[in-house]
Amino acid sequence: MTGRPEPLFPLFAELETLDGVGPKIAKHLGQMRIERPRDLLFTLPYNLVDRRRRASIKDAELPMVLTVQVTVGAHRPSRSRGGAYRIHVSDAETEFQLVFFHARAEYLKRILPEGAVRLVSGKVELFDGMAQMVHPDHAVALDEASDIPETEPVYPLTAGVTQKVMFRATRSVLARVPSLPEWIDAGQKSTAGWPDWEVAARTSHAPEHPADLALEAPARQRLAYDELMAHQLTLALARQRDRRRKGLITQGNGALQARVLAALPYSPTSAQARAVEEIAADMARPQRMNRLLQGDVGAGKTLVAFMALLVAVEAGGQGVLMAPTEILARQHLEGLQPLAESAGVRLEILTGRDKGADRRAKLDALASGEIAILVGTHAVFQADVAFADLRLAIVDEQHRFGVRQRLELSKKGQAADVLVMTATPIPRSLALAQYGDMEVSLLDEKPPGRKPVRTAVIGDSRMEEVIDHLRRAIAEGRQCYWVCPLVEESEVMDLTAAEERFKLLRAALGEGVVGLVHGQMPPADKDAAMADFQAGQTQVLVATTVIEVGVNVPNATIMVIERAETFGLAQLHQLRGRVGRGEAASTCLLMYRAPLNEAGRKRLEVLRESEDGFRIAETDLQMRGAGDLIGTAQSGLPVFQVADIERQAGLMAVAQSDARKLLAEDPTLETPRGKAARLLLWLMRQDEAIRLITVG
Incomplete structure (x- = not known):
């Protein structure tokens, strides 16, 4: 099936074919992402006027x-x-x-x-x-x-488009709504009490009572499910294609893992043990692994990752661990080096800094198989980097690493298994939307010995007290982070905020005590400032949020976050996770500027009461919405017109299992219901998915 099916032609015609829509209005509608009649069909009224x-x-x-x-x-x-x-x-x-x-x-x-x-x-x-x-x-x-009309729907508008225009145009779309075969399982549809697609489309545009506008209204719920189902079908098709790709059967004998476990001063948590088992079982299958390892701050992902890399080495292959920045790559190296020594395997790092003979030697050792495990930045993607036998690629911090990079990486080892690690607890509904093509391993317990971080909320009028608190901690040989707020998205302003704070703290605490890191610095200066802090040469690090991911300084016991009410919950939780990594008790001070609005107050309270990243992420999602939570631009999240991913997480889960079940029974979508599902994919603009079926 190469092109769009005929019954859908009227819905994908030009907007100007609708009543009352000329070129000018079509252009205005484009501002609302309405480019075809079908987009107007899924732009539902949000209110109604009783006439x-x-x-x-x-x-x-x-x-x-x-x-x-x-x-x-x-x-x-x-x-x-x-x-x-x-x-x-x-x-x-x-x-x-x-x-x-x-x-x-x-x-x-x-x-x-x-x-x-x-x-x-x-x-x-x-x-x-x-x-x-x-x-x-x-x-x-x-x-x-x-x-x-007795009741009139109220539509979202943009400049140049009135309710009358929207009403007339939507009525014109409704006149051409085709009757389509059913793609929903009959049992599922009758249990849920959903109408046919055509009826649902008409009813949603003609609400008679406020209840007809609710997410739970059968017609709306049906349309939301259709959207989620099309999305999950696309992910399930991608997963099906990945599973058909030949992988390598990688089976370890446990010998190297046993050495590491014997050398550890503690036992892994049951969550860590379970994750290692799930990963090892995937690696032993002939299909390629595509798994997400999701753990909260300090849940011990590094150990799980290393055990997985050892499975590859035990089987006679190699593994690579990729980090988004050089600082993180070096930190992984420090964390893994002692483990590698206890296992007796050769571990090396490759970053953009490696030049000349030094780099050449590393590349030779990699190609000959002498280097068993490589830690690196995206420098690993360069054409001259070749492995003797790459079995496992681990990618750290997913959202800096899009699907495109996942594919690049999988080309390096023709059939290498892929494991993605993320320290950002993602609520279930978002995980399904973003990583629905992957299997998920969850680390939901903290390893023994991690001390809770005491969190306090204070007004910025008490700045002097906070500086005194820092002075005492420094006198005891401790280190502190001081995070400056992001100012209205302007990097120039961020810079001034951070520099002002740096000057104030340097004056209060003394020369040479305070370091500064912000987004505008050249990478080398940033690395140097971080290195000084890691080495304990500076005691206070003033930073914009560049430090939220992964930096490890066990001696840092205080985290001050200024204007904490302007940060998202997940971000605050990540920042707090930078302290509490050593022996000493740690504190996180959330400073706010009065007066606090209701949402700001609630966010800071949730953080003060809980250290559970998953609970925090769920609250964040309810309060802010999906786009803000992971930054829409880089989130890779689909934009749904009817479905509400925050409030319909349950529906998303149902759609995922339905999509997987349908493909298990009809992998090429050839049955009557399968053919109807193809229509759904075209209707929902999931053209990618159609290609996945045809290429298969």
């Missing part, structure tokens, strides 16, 4: 939209140009005024002649004790009363 007829406006709770029959009285034109043109009218019980600005008198006299009976509908408000209807939405003769 049922009443006898009088008397006793109505104003302001309110009212529809009444009136007798037209005297016209009072405005004295000034563009001023108020008033027409007195009376209904069955009282009188009020119709008000027009910039009015054309002859036009108004024609449509509302004195003595005539008219049906008017619009918003009635009190002004100086007089009820007024300013610019009625409708003013018609009684024989045209049917032109006024």
